Structure formats: structure tokens, C-alpha cells
Amino acid sequence: MLDPDAVAEAERQFSVCNACRYCEGFCAVFPAAEARTAFAGGDIAYLANLCHDCRMCFDACPFTPPHEYAVNIPQLLAAARTQTYERYGWPRAFARLLRVPAAGTASIAALALVVLVGAAVASGGTAAFFAPHAGPGAFYRVFSFAALVSGALLLTAFGLLAIAMGAVAFARDIGLPKFSAPAFARATHEAFALVYLRGGGAGCYDERRGSSSRRLMHGFVFWGFLAAFASTTAAGIEQDVLGILPPFPLLSVPVVLGVVGGVAILAGAAGLIVLKSRSDPAPQSTRMIVLDYTFLAVLALVALSGLLLLALRSTAAMGSLLGIHLALLVALYLTAPYGKFVHFVYRYLSLVKHAQEARTSQSASNGGSHP
Ligand code: HEM
Ligand code: SF4
Ligand code: SF4
Structure with a gap:
């Protein structure tokens, strides 16, 4: 399970994406996000590792900071990926x-x-x-x-x-x-x-x-x-x-x-x-x-x-x-x-x-x- 704050932030950003849908043809992440109405930690771990970090959606997005929606999907998912490396690392003490x-x-x-x-x-x-x-x-x-x-x-x-x-x-x-x-x-x-x-x-x-x-x-x-x-x-x-x-x-x-x-x-x-x-x-x-x-x-x-x-x-x-x-x-x-x-x-x-x-x-x- 990922950090609840990261899950909440992902849910917030993807709710903007799921309304906008401009990037749905860019990669596998957006259709996978659209198929979900609610996100659990496992869903974010999945989307985070599905994202290949090409950053195309960042360049295309009109809602990136300083826009108040502050959408930044590549950064959000890269941060979540680092959490997966730590959360699923075994033994956990070594990962910490x-x-x-x-x-x-x-x-x-x-x-x-x-x-x-x-x-x-x-x-x-x-x-x-x-x-x-x-x-x-x-x-x-x-x-x-x-x-x-x-x-x-x-x-x-x-x-x-x-x-x-x-x-x-x-x-x-x-x-x-x-x-x-x-x-x-x-x-x-x-x-x-x-x-x-x-x-x-x-x-x-x-x-x-x-x-x-x-x-x-x-x-x-x-x-x-x-x-x-x-x-x-x-x-x-x-x-x-x-x-x-x-x-x-x-x-x-x-x-x-x-x-x-x-x-x-x-x-x-x-x-x-x-x-x-x-x-x-x-x-x-x-x-x-x-x-x-x-x-x-x-x-x-x-x-x-x-x-x-x-x-x-x-x-x-x-x-x-x-x-x-x-x-x-x-x-x-x-x-x-x-x-x-x-x-x-x-x-x-x-x-x-x-x-x-x-x-x-x-x-x-x-x-x-x-x-
Ligand atoms: C299933 C096989 C693999 C896939 C799908 C894959 C995919 C990717 C992707 C999409 C990235 C860019 C996004 C990111 O930085 O996470 C990346 C980065 C990287 N991968 Fe892989 N990779 C695979 C195997 C490997 C292996 C076996 C190595 C070498 C031991 C490797 C070395 C690297 C390195 C060094 C980076 C960092 C690149 C950078 O700094 O931009 N990858 N990988
Ligand atoms: S990243 Fe921006 S442009 Fe792309 S779907 Fe999300 S809100 Fe729309
Ligand atoms: S950065 Fe990730 S989510 Fe954005 S278009 Fe590229 S693969 Fe898809």
C-alpha cells in the first residue's frame, strides 16, 4: 500500500484527467485510470509503474502549475514509483x-x-x-x-x-x-x-x-x-x-x-x-x-x-x-x-x-x- 496522501493526490489529479481526457491516446496510463472510479494504493502502484515517463502529457497539459489544478502526472507517478521500491522492498528494514x-x-x-x-x-x-x-x-x-x-x-x-x-x-x-x-x-x-x-x-x-x-x-x-x-x-x-x-x-x-x-x-x-x-x-x-x-x-x-x-x-x-x-x-x-x-x-x-x-x-x- 502506498502513502494515503500520495493516493489522495493521485485521485485528485486523475479526476481532472478523467474529465479532460485529452491525453487518453498517449499511453496505457490514461485509459487504465479512466477505467477506475476510485483508487486504492495498489492501483496507484500499478499506474505509476505503467507510466514510462515520456513526459508528453506534461507538455500537452494546460493545467500544469502555476494553474490552480496543478496537474503534473509524470512527477506524481515518478514519486509514487519511488514509494513502490521502498514499500514492496523485502526485508522492509533494508529498504528503509x-x-x-x-x-x-x-x-x-x-x-x-x-x-x-x-x-x-x-x-x-x-x-x-x-x-x-x-x-x-x-x-x-x-x-x-x-x-x-x-x-x-x-x-x-x-x-x-x-x-x-x-x-x-x-x-x-x-x-x-x-x-x-x-x-x-x-x-x-x-x-x-x-x-x-x-x-x-x-x-x-x-x-x-x-x-x-x-x-x-x-x-x-x-x-x-x-x-x-x-x-x-x-x-x-x-x-x-x-x-x-x-x-x-x-x-x-x-x-x-x-x-x-x-x-x-x-x-x-x-x-x-x-x-x-x-x-x-x-x-x-x-x-x-x-x-x-x-x-x-x-x-x-x-x-x-x-x-x-x-x-x-x-x-x-x-x-x-x-x-x-x-x-x-x-x-x-x-x-x-x-x-x-x-x-x-x-x-x-x-x-x-x-x-x-x-x-x-x-x-x-x-x-x-x-x-
Ligand atoms: C522489463 C524490462 C525493463 C523495462 C520495461 C524498463 C523500462 C524503463 C523505463 C520506461 C525507463 C524510463 C523511466 C524511468 O526512469 O523509470 C527506464 C529507466 C532506466 N532503466 Fe530500464 N527497463 C527495463 C530493464 C532494465 C534493465 C535490465 C536495466 C539495466 C540493468 C535498466 C536500466 C535502466 C536505467 C539505468 C534507467 C534510468 C534511465 C534514466 O536515467 O533516464 N532497465 N527503464
Ligand atoms: S494531463 Fe492535463 S491535458 Fe492530459 S488528460 Fe490530464 S488534465 Fe488533460
Ligand atoms: S509521462 Fe507517463 S502518463 Fe504521461 S504520457 Fe508519458 S507514459 Fe503516459
Whole structure:
């Protein structure tokens, strides 16, 4: 459930929209709002994550501040989205701890760095930490294999469990109906194509607000992330199934996927940071801006430290760079269920619900025309 004040304010603004209806063809949000006569917290959570923040309705609206109706739908829904990340975050105490996301993420990364470097120096000594290492298993001469593998498994299990718990609570609150394959297929297409970030689909709007650049940069980050994930999976298979220890050759599957993913993430995150710094703050939520910058910075730093580690892996800087890269990954994993990263889960579930609602209303209208 979202904050009652946020629900009341959403109800007020959407009552203006439902009377006006000018934006009903822009995106999925307005028809979904029109279909509701009263709003519960789950409805706002659904609408908030259905909004793709193209900001077209803000530009079109004659009732934005300083008009007395003070309608600002993109800002209202972005603020509500930040509430969903906190309200559905599990365990809730962790979500609350990250209310100051930039400081929280930086503290986790700093603490992880101290623990990792401390453990490496305590077990192998300072000389080994700062010495160059080469050949199979070089990384494990600095950081213990058992500690790295068990730490990675624990973090992954925690991240997946926390995200799954949040997703279940969110799905229950928005009233996600039973599984329907066509709805999942439609939602998957809409998620991959970021259909509603196009802003009405007319095209001309994209140029003015830069939404097409945002979609392109988002594509770099999204596909880069998937490539980096595939790289880690391939590395795990090479090591644990085929018995080939890292560092892997430059022309191996894990390294090629890692480089492609790392460069794409870096380019996309840098592009999104530039676009954000140039965009009009009026239709945005300050809290969401902070979450965006924090996530973009962590993603870019993870990618940059990974690429630097690859470039300098046979030098004396390997131990320090590996420590920094791992500490940033710990921060990324631990904050993922409560920060901007989790948007893809709530957005996807909202798209599924929207696809199901669209099917229900279509079959109802078909039934009406063919009694
Ligand atoms: C179901 C899949 C996904 C969907 C539907 C989706 C959708 C969106 C949308 C609509 C936005 C713009 C509005 C907003 O800022 O919330 C956005 C922003 C963002 N997404 Fe995604 N996303 C998905 C997956 C991912 C993944 C896997 C990543 C990378 C790990 C990612 C990274 C980002 C970043 C960094 C931003 C901030 C962009 C900015 O600052 O303007 N997204 N996403
Ligand atoms: S955002 Fe403004 S123009 Fe659009 S439907 Fe609402 S009140 Fe009308
Ligand atoms: S910002 Fe774009 S996606 Fe969000 S409600 Fe307005 S028109 Fe729809």
C-alpha cells in the first residue's frame, strides 16, 4: 500500500484527467485510470509503474502549475514509483536503510572494500596482494576461491529472494490475475520495445524531449547488462564444468561478452547521465532523480572497473582493481531490490496486468457487438 496522501493526490489529479481526457491516446496510463472510479494504493502502484515517463502529457497539459489544478502526472507517478521500491522492498528494514540511496550505496561499497581487502591481506599477506600474478587461477592467489564463490552464491540467492518477495507483494496489491500466455507475450514485446517511452508513438514528440535518445541509451544499458550477465554465466561454466580456471584468453566467450557488455553499459549509462543533466526538472521527482543517478553511477563504475581489470590483470594493480570491482558488485547486488534496478520487475508486472485488462475489455466489447 502506498502513502494515503500520495493516493489522495493521485485521485485528485486523475479526476481532472478523467474529465479532460485529452491525453487518453498517449499511453496505457490514461485509459487504465479512466477505467477506475476510485483508487486504492495498489492501483496507484500499478499506474505509476505503467507510466514510462515520456513526459508528453506534461507538455500537452494546460493545467500544469502555476494553474490552480496543478496537474503534473509524470512527477506524481515518478514519486509514487519511488514509494513502490521502498514499500514492496523485502526485508522492509533494508529498504528503509536505503532512504538516502547515494550515501547508502557508497557506504555498502566502502564497507565491502574494507572487508574484501582486509580478508585478502590477512590470508595471503600484503606482498601477494600487490604482486603481479599470471596463469590459471591468478585471481585466486589474491582472493580465496572458496570465499569468492560462496560470497557470490549468497549474494545472488539473497538478491533473487528479495526481488521475488517484492514482486509477489506487488503482484498481489495491483491484483494481477492468473497467468495468461498472450498477456505475457504482449507485455514482453512492450517491455523490450519500450513502446510507451515513445510518447504517443507519433515520432515527432521524440525529437523534442529526446525520448528516442533515451530509448537508444536504455537499449545499450539493457543489452549490455544481459551480455555481462551471460559473460558471468559462461565464466562459471568454463570454470566449474570444463575445469578451465580464469583469467580466460581475450578471445574466449566470457571475455568477449564481458567487453561488449561493459562498453555498452558504460556508453549507455554515460549517455543517460548527460540526457538527465540536460532535462527539464519540472515533470520529474527529485527522489527519482537521485535513484537514477545512483544506479547509473554504480552501473558505470562496475563496467569501468571490470574493463580496467581486464586491461591490467597481469600487473601489480590486479589485486586492488579486483577488490574495487567486487566491492561495487556487492553494492549493486545488495541495493538492487530497493533501488532503481528493481524497476524492471514492477514495470514488467504492470505491463502484464495492462495486457490482461486490454484483453478483458476487448473480449467484453466483442461480446457486446456479437450477442
Ligand atoms: C522489463 C524490462 C525493463 C523495462 C520495461 C524498463 C523500462 C524503463 C523505463 C520506461 C525507463 C524510463 C523511466 C524511468 O526512469 O523509470 C527506464 C529507466 C532506466 N532503466 Fe530500464 N527497463 C527495463 C530493464 C532494465 C534493465 C535490465 C536495466 C539495466 C540493468 C535498466 C536500466 C535502466 C536505467 C539505468 C534507467 C534510468 C534511465 C534514466 O536515467 O533516464 N532497465 N527503464
Ligand atoms: S494531463 Fe492535463 S491535458 Fe492530459 S488528460 Fe490530464 S488534465 Fe488533460
Ligand atoms: S509521462 Fe508519458 S507514459 Fe507517463 S502518463 Fe504521461 S504520457 Fe503516459
